[in-house]
Amino acid sequence: MSRYEAKDPIHGWVVPFEHQADRFDLQVVLLQNFPWTKPRVYCNEKFRFMQYPHIEKDGAFCLYPPGTEHNPLNPKGLIWGAIKEATRLIVASYDDAFISDFADEFDSYWSKTDGGKNIVSLLSPGGPSRRVSLWCSTGDYYLADDHTALESWLRNRFPGNKKDYKFNTATHIALNRPILPSEYPRSGAAILRFLRELAPESIELLEDAAVTADDKFTVSFEGRTDDGPVFFAVEVMPPVKQSMKAGRRPDMVQQGFRPGKVPTHIRMQRLFGGNKVERHETMRADPSWIHGRDTATVAPLFDKRVLMIGAGSLGSEVALLLAKTGVGSITLVDPELLDYPNVGRHILGVSQVRTFKAKSLAEKLAGDFPHMRSIQYFAEDWQSLYSKRSEIFHNTDLIVSTVGSWVAEGRLNQVARNEAGFPPVIYGWAEPFSVAGHAVLIGSNGPCFACGMDHFGRARQTVCEWDTETTRKQPHCGASFQPYGPVSLSGVAALVAKTSTKALLGEMHLGTEAVYWASKEEIAEQGGRFNPDFLNCFSDVPEFGGTRRFEWRQKVDCAFCGEE
Numbered sequence: 300m301s302r303y304e305a306k307d308p309i310h311g312w313v314v315p316f317e318h319q320a321d322r323f324d325l326q327v328v329l330l331q332n333f334p335w336t337k338p339r340v341y342c343n344e345k346f347r348f349m350q351y352p353h354i355e356k357d358g359a360f361c362l363y364p365p366g367t368e369h370n371p372l373n374p375k376g377l378i379w380g381a382i383k384e385a386t387r388l389i390v391a392s393y394d395d396a397f398i399s400d401f402a403d404e405f406d407s408y409w410s411k412t413d414g415g416k417n418i419v420s421l422l423s424p425g426g427p428s429r430r431v432s433l434w435c436s437t438g439d440y441y442l443a444d445d446h447t448a449l450e451s452w453l454r455n456r457f458p459g460n461k462k463d464y465k466f467n468t469a470t471h472i473a474l475n476r477p478i479l480p481s482e483y484p485r486s487g488a489a490i491l492r493f494l495r496e497l498a499p500e501s502i503e504l505l506e507d508a509a510v511t512a513d514d515k516f517t518v519s520f521e522g523r524t525d526d527g528p529v530f531f532a533v534e535v536m537p538p539v540k541q542s543m544k545a546g547r548r549p550d551m552v553q554q555g556f557r558p559g560k561v562p563t564h565i566r567m568q569r570l571f572g573g574n575k576v577e578r579h580e581t582m583r584a585d586p587s588w589i590h591g592r593d594t595a596t597v598a599p600l601f602d603k604r605v606l607m608i609g610a611g612s613l614g615s616e617v618a619l620l621l622a623k624t625g626v627g628s629i630t631l632v633d634p635e636l637l638d639y640p641n642v643g644r645h646i647l648g649v650s651q652v653r654t655f656k657a658k659s660l661a662e663k664l665a666g667d668f669p670h671m672r673s674i675q676y677f678a679e680d681w682q683s684l685y686s687k688r689s690e691i692f693h694n695t696d697l698i699v700s701t702v703g704s705w706v707a708e709g710r711l712n713q714v715a716r717n718e719a720g721f722p723p724v725i726y727g728w729a730e731p732f733s734v735a736g737h738a739v740l741i742g743s744n745g746p747c748f749a750c751g752m753d754h755f756g757r758a759r760q761t762v763c764e765w766d767t768e769t770t771r772k773q774p775h776c777g778a779s780f781q782p783y784g785p786v787s788l789s790g791v792a793a794l795v796a797k798t799s800t801k802a803l804l805g806e807m808h809l810g811t812e813a814v815y816w817a818s819k820e821e822i823a824e825q826g827g828r829f830n831p832d833f834l835n836c837f838s839d840v841p842e843f844g845g846t847r848r849f850e851w852r853q854k855v856d857c858a859f860c861g862e863e
C-alpha cells in the first residue's frame with residue numbers, strides 16, 4: 300500500500316484479470332472521502348505514464364473523461380464500473396492503434412523541460428508551415444504571424460513599455476498529427492526524424508532558418524487532431540564543447556569556416572545533430588482560441604469595425620460585450636469625463652474617475668483584448684469629430700449610438716440620410732429604470748430613425764407607461780438623471796450588443812427594431828405597467844421578460860426621409 304499512502308487510501312483490493320494468456324493484477328484503491336471521490340485502479344509495470352495513453356502520472360488508469368460526474372449513492376456500482384473500464388483499456392492496448400490516443404491527450408503529456416519557457420502564441424491556427432515573429436522577454440516568449448501583429452499586441456498588453464521591441468524570427472511547422480511521447484525530441488537530430496515522416500516539405504524551411512542561425516533557435520509546431528490543433532515548441536540549442544567554461548562558448552555552428560561561409564548541410568548537421576533541445580509550453584492567445592476555443596465562427600466578426608457613439612453606462616457595457624464576442628475593431632467617441640456616480644453602473648471604476656470615458660475604456664479594452672485589430676478613441680462629441688474627420692464614420696461597418704439625446708441622434712439621423720455611403724446605424728436606449736430597452740437598426744434607405752420618434756426625440760412606441768415623473772432632479776440647474784441599476788441595465792446592453800452582432804453578420808433587416816422587456820412584476824415594482832399599444836402585439840399579457848423584433852415603420856410625412 301505504500302505506493303498510495305500519500306493519497307490517503309482507506310481500502311483496496313487486488314483483482315486478477317487475464318487477457319490473451321497475460322495475467323494482470325488490478326489494484327483497486329478507495330481514497331478518503333469515497334464515495335465522493337472516484338475509485339482509482341492501478342496495474343502492473345506494463346502500464347506506465349508516457350508508455351501508454353490514459354495512464355496518469357502516478358500510474359493510475361485515467362478512467363473517466365474530464366468533468367465526468369458520478370453517483371456517490373451507488374458505491375458498489377462505482378467500483379465495478381472502474382474495474383470494467385480498466386479492463387477495457389487493457390484489452391484495447393493490444394491493438395496497435397491504441398497508441399494514437401496519445402494525440403488526443405497531447406496537452407496532458409507534453410510539458411516544458413528545465414530552461415523551457417512559456418510561449419504566448421498569437422499564431423492563427425490552420426495555416427501552413429512558415430517563418431513567424433518572435434519576441435523573447437526575460438520571462439516568456441511571444442509568437443505572432445508577423446512583426447506588426449506582435450508589436451500591436453505587446454503595445455496593448457504592456458502599455459507602460461515605451462522602449463523599442465527587438466524581434467526575432469522563429470519557424471512554425473504544421474504537422475498532420477501531434478508527435479507521440481516516443482518522438483519527443485531530446486536532440487536536434489530527433490526533430491529531423493519526426494519531420495521526415497510528418498512534414499518532409501518543412502525541412503527546407505528549417506534549412507533556410509539555419510542559414511542565419513548562429514545561436515539557439517525556436518521551432519514552433521502545430522499538430523492536427525480531430526478535436527482541433529495542439530501547439531507546442533522547442534528551443535534548438537547550439538552545439539557546445541563540454542569542456543568549455545560557461546560564458547566562453549565558441550560558435551560551434553561557425554567553427555572551422557569563415558563567417559557566413561558554412562555550407563548549409565554542415566550547419567544543418569550541427570544544429571540538428573546531437574545538440575540539446577529544450578521543450579517549451581505553448582499557451583494560445585489568438586482570437587480564434589480566446590473567442591470560443593476554435594468552435595465559434597469568430598473570423599467574420601473579427602474583420603468588422605464598429606464605431607460607438609457614447610461610452611456611458613450602456614455604451615461601455617455594449618463595447619465590452621462586442622469585444623468579448625470577437626469584434627476586431629472598435630472606435631469609441633465620447634466627450635465626457637467619468638464621475639463618481641457613474642461608477643455604480645459603468646464598467647470603469649473609481650480609479651478612472653476624472654479621466655475621459657472614451658480614453659479609459661479604450662485602454663481597458665486594449666489591455667483585456669490585446670489581439671484586437673484596432674481600438675481607437677476620440678474624447679469629443681461625434682459632431683465635432685465628424686466635421687474634421689468624416690472618413691472615420693464612412694470607414695466603419697456599423698455605428699452604434701447609445702447617447703440617448705435627440706440633439707446628437709436626431710442630427711446623426713439627418714447626416715446618415717443625406718450622405719451617400721453612410722454605414723447603418725443602431726440606436727440603442729433604455730426605458731425608465733431599464734425595465735425595457737430598444738435597439739433600432741437603420742440603413743440609408745427605408746425608414747429613418749425619426750420616423751418612429753416625435754419632434755422631441757421621444758419614441759412613439761414604448762413598452763411601459765408611468766403615472767409619475769421617472770427622472771430624478773439633481774441639485775444643479777437643469778440636471779436630472781434616470782434612476783436604474785446595473786443589473787437591469789445588463790438586459791438592455793445584451794439586446795443592443797446582440798442586435799449589433801446580428802447586423803454585422805447581415806442577419807437582420809435594416810428598418811428593424813429589437814425590444815427587450817423585464818417581467819411584469821419587475822415593471823410593477825418600479826411603479827410602471829405595460830403600455831396598451833405594446834400589449835396589442837400579444838394575444839396574452841406577457842408575464843415574463845422577453846425580446847421581440849418589430850418592423851420600424853416609415854412615416855409618410857417624415858421631415859427627414861419623407862417625399863418632398
Ligand SMILES: [Zn+2]
Nearest residue numbers: 747750857860
Ligand atoms: Zn423618416
